[in-house]
Amino acid sequence: MLHILLLIPSLLNHATSSEVAPSVAVPLLADTSTLEYVHTIWRHGDRTPAEFLEPDDLKKWKEGIGELTEEGAAQQYRLGQWLRKRYGAWLDEKFNRNTIYIRSSDYNRTLMSAQANMAGLFPPIAEGLMWQPIPVHTRPKPMDKELYEEVKCPTAEAEMNAQWKSKKADAIRQKFANELKFFSEKFSLPNMELKATWRIFDNFFCEKQHNISWPVWMNSSIFERVDQLYNEVSQLEFHTETLRRLRGGTLLEEIFHRFSDKANGSLGNEAKFYAYSAHDSTIAALLATLGIFYDIYPKYATCLLIEMHKLQNQTRVIRVLHKNETDIDRLIEYSIPGCHAPCTLEGLGNDLSRYFPDDWELECGLRWNMDFAYFVISSSLLIITICSCTMLLLEKYKKKHILKFTGLGDDTVPMLAIDESD
Numbered sequence: 001m002l003h004i005l006l007l008i009p010s011l012l013n014h015a016t017s018s019e020v021a022p023s024v025a026v027p028l029l030a031d032t033s034t035l036e037y038v039h040t041i042w043r044h045g046d047r048t049p050a051e052f053l054e055p056d057d058l059k060k061w062k063e064g065i066g067e068l069t070e071e072g073a074a075q076q077y078r079l080g081q082w083l084r085k086r087y088g089a090w091l092d093e094k095f096n097r098n099t100i101y102i103r104s105s106d107y108n109r110t111l112m113s114a115q116a117n118m119a120g121l122f123p124p125i126a127e128g129l130m131w132q133p134i135p136v137h138t139r140p141k142p143m144d145k146e147l148y149e150e151v152k153c154p155t156a157e158a159e160m161n162a163q164w165k166s167k168k169a170d171a172i173r174q175k176f177a178n179e180l181k182f183f184s185e186k187f188s189l190p191n192m193e194l195k196a197t198w199r200i201f202d203n204f205f206c207e208k209q210h211n212i213s214w215p216v217w218m219n220s221s222i223f224e225r226v227d228q229l230y231n232e233v234s235q236l237e238f239h240t241e242t243l244r245r246l247r248g249g250t251l252l253e254e255i256f257h258r259f260s261d262k263a264n265g266s267l268g269n270e271a272k273f274y275a276y277s278a279h280d281s282t283i284a285a286l287l288a289t290l291g292i293f294y295d296i297y298p299k300y301a302t303c304l305l306i307e308m309h310k311l312q313n314q315t316r317v318i319r320v321l322h323k324n325e326t327d328i329d330r331l332i333e334y335s336i337p338g339c340h341a342p343c344t345l346e347g348l349g350n351d352l353s354r355y356f357p358d359d360w361e362l363e364c365g366l367r368w369n370m371d372f373a374y375f376v377i378s379s380s381l382l383i384i385t386i387c388s389c390t391m392l393l394l395e396k397y398k399k400k401h402i403l404k405f406t407g408l409g410d411d412t413v414p415m416l417a418i419d420e421s422d
């Protein structure tokens with residue numbers, strides 16, 4: 001009994017722990033004999049800082065703020081070539097609109113990344129134009145609950161605020177107290193909060209990538225600590241049940257339904273590849289929702305591949321693979337915690353559907369449940385009616401009372417009558 005009791009906390013702990021999921025290296029070539037459908041989610045390529053530290057920083061970056069650089073476009077082009085190496089002739093040489101669909105978040109850097117990637121995946125063919133134009137779809141940020149992790153969702157925002165106040169956050173504050181003090185002095189930010197640290201990392205990281213010299217007080221050993229701090233702070237995101245459901249679950253649910261549609265024939269024979277051009281946070285949220293936690297936040301032009309294979313005995317198996325380093329061919333495959341290997345399509349649906357927010361707007365607190373609203377309105381009406389009737393009756397009763405005892409509608413007596421009824 002004691003054993004069981006001791007086990008419970010460790011099991012609970014496991015659900016929110018940040019242990020890295022086990023993975024194995026796999027061959028670069030896909031097993032196309034069983035491959036039926038692929039989803040890929042990549043992070044855009046090299047960019048300029050997403051937010052500057054000082055207004056003057058604009059001078060350092062000719063592309064502007066948070067924009068894809070030439071190097072970033074080149075990284076994506078190479079990622080497209082890598083996808084061609086993996087999938088080869090399984091994807092036609094010529095772009096086919098029925099086979100492939102590309103969706104990007106509504107940022108210049110992800111839209112441009114998608115185009116650069118497609119240029120690498122679909123190089124010009126010998127006929128016609130020396131270019132294959134490829135459609136890239138997007139949707140406005142306020143509507144993009146699958147690819148824009150900061151989309152308005154009050155429930156998730158409240159949960160994140162609780163994370164900033166958690167013990168885990170306090171432990172990070174303690175561990176990096178020196179660094180926090182150091183940067184709050186350097187940038188005159190009296191109460192530098194943990195959530196401000198990514199901006200410091202981001203600026204120094206971008207400068208390092210572009211050989212822009214750092215201030216004299218900054219050096220590589222301090223940067224190493226900031227890098228650690230950044231990765232640890234990132235582990236506060238998407239790690240609770242609520243954040244997994246409301247931030248990563250939206251995309252996982254969409255992917256699961258598309259696989260199901262493919263499996264039951266409603267997507268047709270030709271459809272086989274769906275790409276999302278998005279962010280580090282998109283990959284991180286999706287991984288966390290699958291129960292795959294990470295030590296290192298996703299890097300530029302890396303991608304996740306979620307493949308559906310149809311085995312000879314008709315079983316459909318889901319595989320999650322990660323090309324987790326920029327410009328390194330190596331691919332790893334994760335075992336999906338909570339979905340026993342081989343993870344079947346049904347298994348994924350059964351084990352992970354608790355993260356599918358079927359009514360996301362309602363759970364986020366963006367919309368009222370109509371049944372609930374109806375209940376509130378009708379009960380309010382009922383209460384108002386009862387109150388009004390009671391008051392009317394009381395009034396009548398008082399009047400009778402007053403008349404009975406005074407015989408006259410006098411000015412002073414009604415005061416007494418009211419006192420009595422209190």
Ligand SMILES: *[C@@H]1O[C@H](CO)[C@@H](O)[C@H](O)[C@H]1NC(C)=O
Binds near residue numbers: 108109
């Ligand atoms: C895209 O680039 C334009 C400038 O060409 C800029 O005005 C705009 O703010 C950028 N938008 C996004 C969402 O990155």
Ligand SMILES: *[C@@H]1O[C@H](CO)[C@@H](O)[C@H](O)[C@H]1NC(C)=O
Binds near residue numbers: 071209210211
């Ligand atoms: C930065 O410097 C390194 C080493 O000198 C070089 O390989 C790299 O191309 C440079 N990067 C940029 C963006 O100039």
Ligand SMILES: *[C@@H]1O[C@H](CO)[C@@H](O)[C@H](O)[C@H]1NC(C)=O
Binds near residue numbers: 217218
């Ligand atoms: C970086 O700066 C810190 C503080 O000024 C110093 O203690 C450290 O030795 C420096 N490291 C390197 C590699 O220069």
Ligand SMILES: *[C@@H]1O[C@H](CO)[C@@H](O)[C@H](O)[C@H]1NC(C)=O
Binds near residue numbers: 257264266
């Ligand atoms: C296929 O499955 C999806 C949900 O998984 C369902 O909505 C759709 O109606 C099914 N289509 C057919 C043709 O069975």
Ligand SMILES: *[C@@H]1O[C@H](CO)[C@@H](O)[C@H](O)[C@H]1NC(C)=O
Binds near residue numbers: 023296299324325332
């Ligand atoms: C990529 O995966 C390998 C193998 O699991 C791991 O050693 C490495 O740290 C990972 N890199 C990143 C950036 O996550």
Ligand SMILES: *[C@@H]1O[C@H](CO)[C@@H](O)[C@H](O)[C@H]1NC(C)=O
Binds near residue numbers: 311313315342
């Ligand atoms: C189908 O084959 C796979 C792999 O050999 C096996 O794990 C699975 O149990 C089989 N499923 C059925 C329904 O026979």
